[in-house]
Amino acid sequence: xxxxxxxxxxxxRLGLAAFGLGALAxxxxxxxxxxxxxxxxxxxxxxxxxxxxxxxxELAAWIVEGRADYRLVDLRSAKExxxxxxxxxxxxxxTDLAQxxxxxxxxxxxxxxxxxxxxxxxxxxxxxGYRTAYTLNGGLDAWKNDVLFPTLREDASAEEKAAFQKxxxxxxxxxxxxxxxxxxxATATELPRLTAGAAVAPPPTVGGGPAPRRxxxxxx
Amino acid sequence: MTTPxxxxxxxGDETSLVVAFLIGIGFGFFLERAGxxxxxxxxxxxxxxxxxxxxxxxxxxxxxxxxxxxxGWIGVLDLTLVYxxxxxxxxxxxxxxxxxxxxxxxxxxxxxSPAAVVMGxxxxxxxxxxxxxxxxxxxLAFPLLRGLYTAGEMGTVxxxxxxxxxxGLVVFGVVLxxxxxxxxxxxxxxxxxxxxxxx
Numbered sequence: 001x002x003x004x005x006x007x008x009x010x011x012x013r014l015g016l017a018a019f020g021l022g023a024l025a026x027x028x029x030x031x032x033x034x035x036x037x038x039x040x041x042x043x044x045x046x047x048x049x050x051x052x053x054x055x056x057x058e059l060a061a062w063i064v065e066g067r068a069d070y071r072l073v074d075l076r077s078a079k080e081x082x083x084x085x086x087x088x089x090x091x092x093x094x095t096d097l098a099q100x101x102x103x104x105x106x107x108x109x110x111x112x113x114x115x116x117x118x119x120x121x122x123x124x125x126x127x128x129g130y131r132t133a134y135t136l137n138g139g140l141d142a143w144k145n146d147v148l149f150p151t152l153r154e155d156a157s158a159e160e161k162a163a164f165q166k167x168x169x170x171x172x173x174x175x176x177x178x179x180x181x182x183x184x185x186a187t188a189t190e191l192p193r194l195t196a197g198a199a200v201a202p203p204p205t206v207g208g209g210p211a212p213r214r215x216x217x218x219x220x
Numbered sequence: 221m222t223t224p225x226x227x228x229x230x231x232g233d234e235t236s237l238v239v240a241f242l243i244g245i246g247f248g249f250f251l252e253r254a255g256x257x258x259x260x261x262x263x264x265x266x267x268x269x270x271x272x273x274x275x276x277x278x279x280x281x282x283x284x285x286x287x288x289x290x291x292g293w294i295g296v297l298d299l300t301l302v303y304x305x306x307x308x309x310x311x312x313x314x315x316x317x318x319x320x321x322x323x324x325x326x327x328x329x330x331x332x333s334p335a336a337v338v339m340g341x342x343x344x345x346x347x348x349x350x351x352x353x354x355x356x357x358x359x360l361a362f363p364l365l366r367g368l369y370t371a372g373e374m375g376t377v378x379x380x381x382x383x384x385x386x387x388g389l390v391v392f393g394v395v396l397x398x399x400x401x402x403x404x405x406x407x408x409x410x411x412x413x414x415x416x417x418x419x
Binding site for chain 2: 018023026027030099129
């Protein structure tokens with residue numbers, strides 16, 4: 001056997017090696033399957049440190065600033081997305097996350113109606129190595145309550161009223177209405193009508209953030 | 221999974237250009253090293269008296285295929301993130317035939333011609349000028365060729381999915397094809413070659 005090997009030319013030996021590796025590859029399945037591993041401790045720590053989410057107010061500030069270094073992902077159905085979506089969002093149904101259409105280096109901000117689905121999606125993406133995925137705390141419900149229709153208590157002090165100016169301004173910017181607590185029940189909380197974000201003023205461009213990163217063209 | 225490096229954000233767009241440049245230098249070096257800076261050597265493949273091009277290219281395919289298979293298998297490389305050119309089978313067959321004719325007539329292919337230009341071959345400079353003329357003509361004629369450009373669209377497909385075979389079986393099949401091809405190339409050179417042993 002050893003003698004036969006010694007008598008082979010280099011090319012024949014390389015051919016033999018390729019044959020061996022090819023035969024062993026019969027048992028290989030190099031494409032990642034649907035099963036992922038989760039570092040439970042790391043996940044728990046991230047959640048505890050609150051490093052897993054962004055609040056609606058923070059997101060609102062990003063949009064107003066015109067930041068373009070993140071991708072806002074709406075995980076709800078296409079119909080719900082068509083009815084209302086946060087400006088700049090992209091609709092990606094939860095089921096598409098088995099093969100996520102994102103780069104690992106992208107900053108992803110996920111939201112769903114109440115934050116449940118987005119938290120689940122966050123776990124799925126983190127487990128698949130998307131280290132810069134975040135959820136919108138409280139989902140669209142929180143966006144509605146905190147950004148679009150912020151509420152001021154009727155018996156609020158003068159300072160509280162002064163501090164309310166900013167959220168009230170933000171609410172109007174996004175097409176919502178600031179409310180007074182007593183009248184909250186009566187005030188309509190209908191979501192602003194959005195036709196491709198038309199109801200919302202475009203983010204100010206003066207000194208705006210970096211231009212949206214265009215997808216790099218790949219191939220040879 | 222930690223690779224592909226670019227997709228995992230280990231380096232950005234600018235660095236990726238530097239990496240591409242270095243890989244290109246390596247590619248050109250090995251093409252020249254294999255003797256592919258000479259149009260005579262390249263064209264002799266079509267006269268069946270020297271099948272070095274076939275051997276080198278098929279060796280590269282098998283090496284790369286085994287490499288990504290094993291890297292994917294041990295969990296280092298996420299193969300779903302590796303860019304694949306979408307398949308347009310009609311457009312690609314027509315393009316392949318055109319490229320083949322250009323290869324036989326001009327003596328180079330798009331990869332070997334820059335390597336030969338660097339070595340100072342005048343025929344390669346002419347060839348590159350031809351490539352650019354072709355690219356410009358194509359761009360100007362694109363409205364007429366749009367239908368052909370996307371003919372036979374199949375999306376991005378891998379052989380295992382297309383053939384409904386296990387991934388490993390396809391890998392083994394390609395290795396067997398290569399080994400049979402190498403053996404066949406030796407036979408063809410003996411039959412048609414002028415002096416196969418001298419090469």
